[in-house]
Amino acid sequence: MDGLTEAGLKKLAGARSFERGRGYLDAVSGVEVGDGWVSASVHGTERYEAQLTLDGPGGLGGECDCPYGLEGNFCKHLVALGLTVLARPASLPRQRKAARDRAKDLDRWLSARSKDELLALLREQVDEDRQLRRRLELRAASTRGDLTTIRARIRELLDIDPFAQYGYVEYADARAYADQAGQAVSAIGALTGSGRATDAIALAGEAMVELTRAVECVDDSDGWLGQVGAGLADAHLDACRAARPAPGELARWLVGHALGDVDDGLTDLDPLDYEDVLGVEGMATLRKLAVEAWRANRRGWAEKYLMERLAKAGGDVDTVIAVHAADLSPDGHTHLAIARELDAAQRPDEALRWAERGIRDARDPATVNTALVDYLCDRYAQAGRLADAVALRRDHFGAHRALLSYQQLRVAARAADCWPAEREGALALLRADAGQRTQRGYGGPVLVDALLDDEDIDAAWQAAAEAGADDRQWLTLADQARATRPADALGVYLRLAEPLTQQTGNRVYAHLVSLLLGIQDCHRHLGTPEEFTEYASALRTAHKRRRNLMRLMDEHHL
Template sequence: MRGLTEANLKKLAGARSFERGLGYLDAVSGVEVGDGWVTATVHGTERYEVELTLDGPGGPVGACDCPFGLEGNFCKHLVALGLRMLAQRESLPRQRKAARERAQDLDGWLSALTKDELLAVLREQIEEDRQLRRRLELRAAGARGDLAAVRTRIRDLLDVTPFAQYEYVEYADARAYADQAGQVVSAIRALTGSGRAADAITLAREAMRLLAEAVESVDDADGRLGQVGADLADAHLEACRAARPDPEELARWLAGHALGDLDDGLSDIDPLDYEDVLGEAGMAVLRTTAVEAWRDNRRGWAERCLMERLARAGGDVDTVIAVHAADLAPNGHTHLVVARELDTAQRCDEALRWAERGIREARDLAAVDTALVDYLCDRYTRADRLPDAVTLRRDHFGARRSLLAYQQLRAAARAAGRWPAERDGALDLLRADAGRHESRYGGPVLIDALLDDKDADAAWQAATRTGAHDRQWGTLADQARAGRPADALGVYLRLAEPLTKQTGNAVYAQLVALLLNIRDCHHRLGTDEEFAVYVAALRTAQRRKRNLMRLMDEHGL
């Protein structure tokens, strides 16, 4: 119990979960204390089962079947149980001692029973516990080698009917179904362990198919069936390693699974995990099957993935490139992927040609993958081909006309010593856009570009001539306030007016910030009395907005 403290609970859960756990103390019920562990039920959004191990080597360890707990987190429900135990820590040693004594008494009683008496107890439990009966029936069928019976029990375990309402298993019942389905994995592994791995392979494949059919009717929001599927895949691999099935047949089955013919979407099987089982002959069949499937459908996602996976594992860069080249994206992204593959293979000249090809073949330079443009400009710069970098940035800016494209053109042109000329041409394009009212959302890019160039006077003139977004006018006023306070004052007053008709703390914060700027403008103009009259009238009109009044008071307005 030394590790069970509020400080440790907060450390395990984090401040937020700890604080939320405080509100669940009354939701803890059914507490059972064992020797070193405590279990309970906590009623939250659903009813959750929690278990707290008290004597872990690093302090308390917990498990909860809530969604957050299933991700391995120490959740608020565990915090609530831990706090409940701390509240009764004086009596906990006595409860643990009693638990030990009960366990010893039970063990002593069972040890004293005869075989017939033990069987009677077990039969009684089987009658009362359907899940226990099914598990034991499955083990019995496996032990006597009754493959038909095992197959029947597996079908029963994966049948959703007992858990379904209106032919669908709701979230509240999904856990019970997943727990039952998990027994199939245990049964298949038991077959492998008892020397019947070949049967385990057959049943694992059947179980994967049945689980894939079942998941369509289950709310598996917690991913429990996904875990069952992954465990089935592991059990299948274990059985294959034990039984050493025909490598060519296994290769064809793995290819069919990967290509979607048998893919259940749950059992994420990687054919390369079976390389030691397949051997050279099986891998050859796997590669041949993958190539044939890819040639028949070069744009198929499953075909491309399998082909690329095998080629990459074999170090076959040309095949990896051929897979990508068979389905080139119109925005140049695939060309970039190929270029990076070639760079990794230290085939840099080919990589550069692929990147340039991506730009040439792009249907719309405005929609081209910007990472491709960045990659190519970086290559040009490192090769001291600065004019080429400027040309690409200019073309890209001409297509996109964004502030970022302008900034990138400026950086490339400055590096090449060509910015003044490039700037004139870029600004001409932006002026034409602004003149035709083809401005981007948030105001003309021309204004943002001039502001980014620190050319405040030109930006003000452009805004006056073509119009600007309120955001841009605010920035213009901020930059002009020191030298042109009268112009800035007009902007601030206009921006403040609509805010006086709105409510909300965020609005009040914006309004107060503008009022401070208005006060500064009046002070620079020597018209402080005029500001006092303005603020007095504003306070009178807005007096019902208590939060605004409080905020103005805090800033001396």
């Protein structure tokens, strides 16, 4: 078991996944041991297949087909498999030796068979294994140079019909379909490897079209088809590097692919990956075609993205700015993107002008991009323009009367040494809102939150009493005021605790106990601890069957 230890598993998985893996020990089944690997099924949200590599080139490793594992992570299912193996230390060496012996025995037996016997065995497997049959058919067609047959087989592999009910592949069948589609990628790669890269280029492009059509009818929640698409992109690039197609023709195909409806993000094909294949001539054609397409449709998302990508790769900041400037958003988001590009190019004065223009161009102050406001305020602070930062925060607060914008105004005004005056104006707006019941879609008046955040407890209590408050605000008020206003806080705690005594559940019990601690503290400040004792005793008597509640009360000596 070299390399397989609890410490090794924890190092690969991280503390969180390692601890979660401990909870899956009972979910491991069908453990199979090979010479250098161990595999099993692990039943989580779904059944996943996990395999540990015991002594690979990099030491201990593993793969799992759960979503987290597919991202290259050492997941909790692999941890569970590893811990299961470690729980049987004596059996693993014996099982590995048995696997080696079985492999040697099989190899000797196969070596002793005649050609006819081996063909009979293979034909038997071909009859039973559809995927094997298709792989061999593709190899045979490739050897014959039969492009028509290869094309037909690849289309069969990408056909959803065998997996679809009512024209749609459900989640449970998506993995099987993706495995079959992956065979098409392998076949295209094999063509390149056998010296037929030109055919591979054509078939990869056609397969991208077929796969994009198919994905509309597949529940690909786990991203299986995304992996197939990425494989197709790699196969196409490899084929182009081997075949060296005409640069101009390849450039036109790449632009058409990037701007058309074929890809839909599935292959994530990047034209710049082909720079070594395109050469100077092809890259010039690519840029020319991209510019023409963008000029014809300056607001097209794909056209803008391609132009921006090419301009950034060439270090052409002015073109990047021109692309953004041709389609400015009314909230200033695009202005901010331009400002950041200019900052990266060491052109801060231009960046500042674009950011300020974003504020001026905004049609409605309430829709101004918050990140643009933050950017400008940071720039103003760095330049010592504190009054400008306060003015911008004041306008933003006027349009967004929320606790966060109040806090941001306070920071800016304190830096400019004018918070008392700004605070009075801001609170006047919040009082007007509270008086007119102009509240958020949820929660109580922002006025109460602002006063609480200012630690002005008496004013916050008065505002809550006059304008109302939600339970969260009342609880915060009680927590902050129970030392100075214990009677008022006690009333809040008792009111909030009453409905919880009629509910069950550990979260309810935890909340109730926290309120009981507040009630106890209020009675302590009031000098009436005996009243709390009577209250807690009555609660215990009424709810003695709720064992978890009683346990929590015991833990807190209530």
